[in-house]
Amino acid sequence: MVLRERGENDDLTRSKSPVYLGNMQIKNPIRMIEEMEGMSPTLRGIILTIASGAFFATMHGSVRLLSQDLDAMEIAFFRAFFGFLFFAPILLRSRLAVLRTTRLPLHLLRGLFNGASLLLWFTALSMVPLGDATALALMGPLFVAIGAIFILRENVGGARWVTLAIGFAGALVIVRPGFQEINLGMMLIIISMLCVTCSKLIAKSLSRTDQPSTIVAYLSLTMMLPSGVALFFVWETPTVTQLLFMVIIGFLGSCGHMLLTTAYKIADISAVEPVVFSRLVWAAVVGWFMFAEFPGPWIWVGSALIVAASTCLARYDAGSRKIPETSSK
Numbered sequence: 001m002v003l004r005e006r007g008e009n010d011d012l013t014r015s016k017s018p019v020y021l022g023n024m025q026i027k028n029p030i031r032m033i034e035e036m037e038g039m040s041p042t043l044r045g046i047i048l049t050i051a052s053g054a055f056f057a058t059m060h061g062s063v064r065l066l067s068q069d070l071d072a073m074e075i076a077f078f079r080a081f082f083g084f085l086f087f088a089p090i091l092l093r094s095r096l097a098v099l100r101t102t103r104l105p106l107h108l109l110r111g112l113f114n115g116a117s118l119l120l121w122f123t124a125l126s127m128v129p130l131g132d133a134t135a136l137a138l139m140g141p142l143f144v145a146i147g148a149i150f151i152l153r154e155n156v157g158g159a160r161w162v163t164l165a166i167g168f169a170g171a172l173v174i175v176r177p178g179f180q181e182i183n184l185g186m187m188l189i190i191i192s193m194l195c196v197t198c199s200k201l202i203a204k205s206l207s208r209t210d211q212p213s214t215i216v217a218y219l220s221l222t223m224m225l226p227s228g229v230a231l232f233f234v235w236e237t238p239t240v241t242q243l244l245f246m247v248i249i250g251f252l253g254s255c256g257h258m259l260l261t262t263a264y265k266i267a268d269i270s271a272v273e274p275v276v277f278s279r280l281v282w283a284a285v286v287g288w289f290m291f292a293e294f295p296g297p298w299i300w301v302g303s304a305l306i307v308a309a310s311t312c313l314a315r316y317d318a319g320s321r322k323i324p325e326t327s328s329k
Contacts, residue, residue, distance in 0.1 A: 044266055054282050056282070060134065072119075074236065110206070115227055131284050135302060142310065171306060280300070
């Protein structure tokens with residue numbers, strides 16, 4: 001099945017009272033799109049998904065650019081740290097009540113998986129062209145589907161196995177073993193996706209007992225641990241410019257996740273999933289302007305196969321249950 005986090009960042013897009021700058025009211029643009037009455041939920045979801053792709057691609061390009069002067073592990077720590085600061089007001093507003101749980105060990109384990117994934121992903125971005133990395137990362141939903149079959153013991157039919165085979169064939173088209181060297185960066189991306197898969201499967205279990213805001217709160221707190229440990233070995237005092245860059249990276253990542261979470265909340269996942277392909281388009285644009293890189297034809301073909309397979313899995317899910325189950329990049 002395709003797992004996703006639905007509503008975990010709802011509090012981030014919800015404003016209980018209007019915010020004013022002088023006499024001018026400042027409106028949450030994500031909330032505005034979510035509440036548009038003259039536009040169908042599907043179209044609104046598609047717009048938010050495309051916008052999230054732009055934020056993620058810009059963040060990944062910024063990480064790749066900054067990693068030329070600063071270790072990727074240090075960047076990963078500050079990404080997690082500034083992401084936590086973004087969520088901190090919600091923790092304070094709830095007076096830490098959002099942290100109440102009876103399943104602390106699972107929350108800690110999920111944070112370790114997510115933190116390790118972030119470390120591996122940022123390190124890979126310093127080694128692999130942006131478009132190639134983005135294309136390979138599209139495999140995430142396929143790994144989650146495999147995990148749901150073997151770990152959660154979900155029943156599947158022949159059609160889903162065929163769909164998964166098509167998706168992994170797309171990955172082989174991207175990697176092309178035997179035709180090009182499989183470098184360390186590609187291996188790190190695959191391991192990173194496996195860590196994300198474990199995180200999502202744990203989130204599925206947690207969602208049965210804990211509130212979405214609790215799941216996100218612990219994720220924000222705990223995913224700094226792996227990168228914090230790594231920071232001791234690679235620390236280099238960042239310049240003011242580098243620190244500002246990392247604030248922007250944290251902002252872009254948080255906004256990207258808010259946009260995508262809202263898209264999944266207001267539109268059917270089977271309608272939104274094909275638009276995830278726009279991530280590769282944005283990555284190609286950012287890669288071209290920042291690094292004069294552009295994905296080759298095999299990258300586009302492989303990505304199309306992966307997204308087609310993910311879309312079929314999403315449609316299968318939509319047909320098998322009214323409300324898709326939840327989970328967490």
